Every structure is written in structure tokens, then in C-alpha cells.
Amino acid sequence: MKFYFAASERNTATVTVVGMPLDRTSSWVSGTRFGPYAARVGADNIESFSPWLRRDIADVRVHDAGDLSFTFATPSDPLDEIRNVTSANLDLGIRQLAIGGEHTITPAIVEVLADRHPDLCVVQFDAHSDLRDDYLGERWAHATAIRRVLDFVPRDRVFQLGIRSFSDGSEMDETGVYPFEVVGPAAKVAGLVGRRPVYLTLDLDVLDPGVLPDVQTPQPGGCSYRELVDALVAFRNSNLVGMDIVEFCPRGPHPTPGSALVAELVRESVLLLAG
Numbered sequence: 001m002k003f004y005f006a007a008s009e010r011n012t013a014t015v016t017v018v019g020m021p022l023d024r025t026s027s028w029v030s031g032t033r034f035g036p037y038a039a040r041v042g043a044d045n046i047e048s049f050s051p052w053l054r055r056d057i058a059d060v061r062v063h064d065a066g067d068l069s070f071t072f073a074t075p076s077d078p079l080d081e082i083r084n085v086t087s088a089n090l091d092l093g094i095r096q097l098a099i100g101g102e103h104t105i106t107p108a109i110v111e112v113l114a115d116r117h118p119d120l121c122v123v124q125f126d127a128h129s130d131l132r133d134d135y136l137g138e139r140w141a142h143a144t145a146i147r148r149v150l151d152f153v154p155r156d157r158v159f160q161l162g163i164r165s166f167s168d169g170s171e172m173d174e175t176g177v178y179p180f181e182v183v184g185p186a187a188k189v190a191g192l193v194g195r196r197p198v199y200l201t202l203d204l205d206v207l208d209p210g211v212l213p214d215v216q217t218p219q220p221g222g223c224s225y226r227e228l229v230d231a232l233v234a235f236r237n238s239n240l241v242g243m244d245i246v247e248f249c250p251r252g253p254h255p256t257p258g259s260a261l262v263a264e265l266v267r268e269s270v271l272l273l274a275g
């Protein structure tokens with residue numbers, strides 16, 4: 001099954017959507033491995049036209065690369081595969097939208113992008129700071145995603161929006177941390193990054209659990225759907241070089257209403273990446 005709007009071949013695409021169903025370090029509800037599949041199901045319930053961006057995704061050359069099929073023989077293998085695929089898409093000049101899967105995919109992608117773009121900026125939408133250096137002994141885990149990103153991108157180019165869960169109070173005062181809010185900070189950060197290349201990672205738990213309960217680690221006090229899209233739209237004139245949507249953990253009745261919600265975010269993300 002593919003996203004219905006993804007009719008282009010890889011070599012002629014502007015944007016490629018890649019499912020990365022990594023689901024290895026869950027500490028609460030596992031099941032993010034079903035995220036890419038459920039997002040494709042949900043797409044069948046959405047229009048191709050985005051009223052937020054006043055653009056139609058039918059006018060963009062989109063390729064659906066399917067899902068990576070990970071081996072779990074050794075824990076690092078999936079991360080190598082993510083690096084390889086990201087690198088190959090960069091070589092072809094295709095902008096990649098990765099659909100997780102757990103947040104652990106993000107630093108592997110950023111590692112590759114930071115190598116190609118020395119002035120790369122990273123924008124994170126998330127409930128959680130993800131700044132632990134290790135989680136239960138694992139350095140590459142969903143709870144360490146942004147700490148690993150900081151191994152490749154300096155602190156003053158990493159921006160964290162909507163955060164409301166911290167492992168340590170001092171994290172709230174770190175440069176680039178914008179607790180609770182997304183709309184105001186997004187406008188400010190879009191100005192700060194200017195025309196530098198931006199990687200945008202969207203952890204769906206930035207949304208309030210009342211909006212989207214289908215996440216691995218729900219966190220109360222999140223933003224509304226409209227606030228999130230307004231914040232994303234603030235980056236419409238930015239130089240987006242890649243994006244991911246992570247931590248979708250479909251549960252409940254099938255198809256869960258969250259499927260259509262995530263599919264709408266896939267549409268907006270593809271349109272943003274299309275430039």
C-alpha cells in the first residue's frame with residue numbers, strides 16, 4: 001500500500017516518503033512500528049488540497065519508497081540502514097520525509113544531513129526534551145534523540161518547541177528550549193534560522209493527548225491540531241532539507257481516527273518540503 005498521492009518514480013520525485021518503523025526502545029506503549037502503515041491507511045480519508053497552505057499535493061512529484069525492513073540482529077543495523085537511505089536520497093537531490101517509528105531515527109538522519117550541510121539547523125516539535133545522554137543504558141533511544149542530535153549540530157542551532165517534560169529542571173533554561181508553546185516560538189525560530197538549511201522533526205506527542213492519544217508516551221498540556229499546523233506553516237519559506245514525523249503509535253479501533261490526522265500532517269509536510 002502506498003500514499004495515494006505518491007505517484008512519482010523515485011528518480012523524478014521532489015519529495016520521497018520513507019517509512020522507518022523502528023520500534024526497539026519503547027519504555028511505555030510499543031507499536032510505533034505500525035505508524036507508517038496506519039498513516040497510509042488514513043490518507044485514504046483526506047483530500048489532496050491543503051487549506052492551510054492553499055496548495056494541492058497532486059501538484060507535487062511525490063514518491064513513496066515504502067517501509068525500510070529492519071533487521072534486529074544487532075541494534076545498530078537499523079540505524080546504518082537509515083543513514084544509507086538518507087544518504088542515497090540526498091545524492092539524488094530528493095527531499096526526504098521519514099515516517100516513524102520511534103524518535104531514535106532522527107539523530108541517524110541528522111548525522112548524515114549535518115555532514116552535507118555544515119550550517120544545518122534542527123527544529124524539534126515534541127512534548128519531551130529527549131536530552132538524556134542515555135536511557136536504561138542505551139545511548140541511541142527514543143528518550144535520547146535530541147542529545148544525540150547535539151553530537152552533530154551545535155546547541156545554538158537546535159530549537160525545541162512545545163516541550164513540557166524534562167528529566168532535569170536545568171534543561172528548561174538551555175538555549176533553544178521553548179517550553180509549552182509552539183506558535184509564537186515557531187515564528188521566532190523561523191526568523192532566527194533564516195535561509196540556513198533546516199531539518200524539522202515532528203514528534204506527534206507535542207499534540208495534546210486529547211487531540212492524538214495514539215502516541216507511545218502521551219503527555220498532558222499539549223497544543224491543538226490547529227496550533228501545530230500554524231506553527232509548521234511558519235516554516236513555509238524556510239530552506240527545509242528534510243523532515244520526519246515520529247512516535248505515531250496507532251491503537252484502538254482500526255483505522256484509528258489518528259490515522260487521518262497523521263495523514264493530514266504528512267500532506268502538509270510534503271508540501272512544506274516541496275518548497
Ligand SMILES: [Mn+2]
Binds near residue numbers: 126127203206217247
Ligand atoms: Mn516525545
